[in-house]
Amino acid sequence: MTPPAYAVFRGCIIDAPALGALRIRPAAALGVDRRSGRIIGVAAEATAPPERLVGEWTGAAVAAADVEVTDLGADQFLMPGLIDTHTHAPQFSFIGVGHDLPLMEWLEKYTYRHESELQDVARARALYADVVRRVLRSGCTMAAYYGTIHRESTCALVDAVRAAGQRAYVGKVCMDANSPDYYCETTDESLRETEAFVRAVLGDQSGADDALLVRPIITPRFAPACTVRCMRALGDIARERRLPIQSHMCESPAEIEFAKRCFPAYASYSAIYHAMGLFGPRTIMAHCIHMSDDDMRLVRECGVGVSHCPNSNFSLSSGVADVRRLLDAGIPVGLGTDVSGGYSSSIIDAMRMAAAASRVLTAQRGPAASAPLSTAELLFLATQGGARVMGMHDHIGTLDPGKLFDALVVDLAAPGSHVPAPAAAPAVARAQQLGRIEEAWALRAEQFVYLADDRNIARVYISAKLVHSL
């Protein structure tokens, strides 16, 4: 039997359409067309029968049997999927260990060794199937993944993403300079394999919707690991194919010094990428902790998005990124887990770490100079902010009609949950008793940010397909 063509969810919907704006619709109805995977309408008050609402949204007569209705529980809400703008799939093989060293030594001692082992495609395939399932379970509906320098193994990552039904950018890493003999490519190899990887990923797609699901992303690891010829050619490929680009920038003082030593002719770190044709609105730069005013200007002028990776920034002792400075300058910012510089693969953790980072800066400088990130701002960075950095904000990031239905059913009362029931949280209970329902949900959204984990992610939908449920 074919499932009903439409789905309607009734209950509380929470999203963050703009920085600092939390939109809470406590008793709404949201309709989805399963064939297109898109949201067809949202009614703030779910009073009319679902088939009538769907009829109004589609302009066609719809029978009750054509609509599957899901009524959310009193402790559940619907929200947009979380977006991880920066993570390394191969580094899950040593997640949670190796935090004794700062970035450059960490790369040499742990990272390159572990990544090089994924030349073994069977090993990569087994690891990546686990990685993608784990990332999905944490509520991440779209991720920007780094693979390794190995094309076949990175294609295995693409296969794992497709098998799980996740939305992703996947990059074959390019490293043709200043890298160990056992984990390095020639420039020709790097470019040839990148071209072949791009062809393989795009060639497997059958239509426009596929193109929105899994895309190749051009991935020079970071400027010091690449030659000028390699980076220029990668910039050309990205421009010709209209592909996104990802790399690292201004992560630690030692790394910045190294980049300057490798490229003495350029005025700043950002000037290197800019000169190579790698800076534009489809570029995601991870970290960007220690940016000069010149870096800030170039990043903003070129429309580059920043992936803020606070867990990694703390765990590798890299520094504290000033997200408020980036946001005030109009630079798009999303969150990244940066496994395994970061030890958590959860964007919920990234929200908490981003909160901690912003509060450290507030403690040092005062709230007037650097206001801490609010719950609404954290939720924005994790969803619509991330979508903007990925260049996907017209398609995902909020729960608005026309967007793809990438969404989570959050269950605050799931078994084992650390989120207290309203009866055990007087502020929530009081707001509920006083009929201040939006206020109660705002408090519960805050509890979600600070207390939730995988156990609270009851269901995950991508393009309206159920891809994970507890």
Ligand SMILES: O=c1[nH]c(=O)c2nc[nH]c2[nH]1
């Ligand atoms: O946090 C990081 N992780 C990496 O794998 C990496 N490579 C270059 N620069 C990096 N920074």
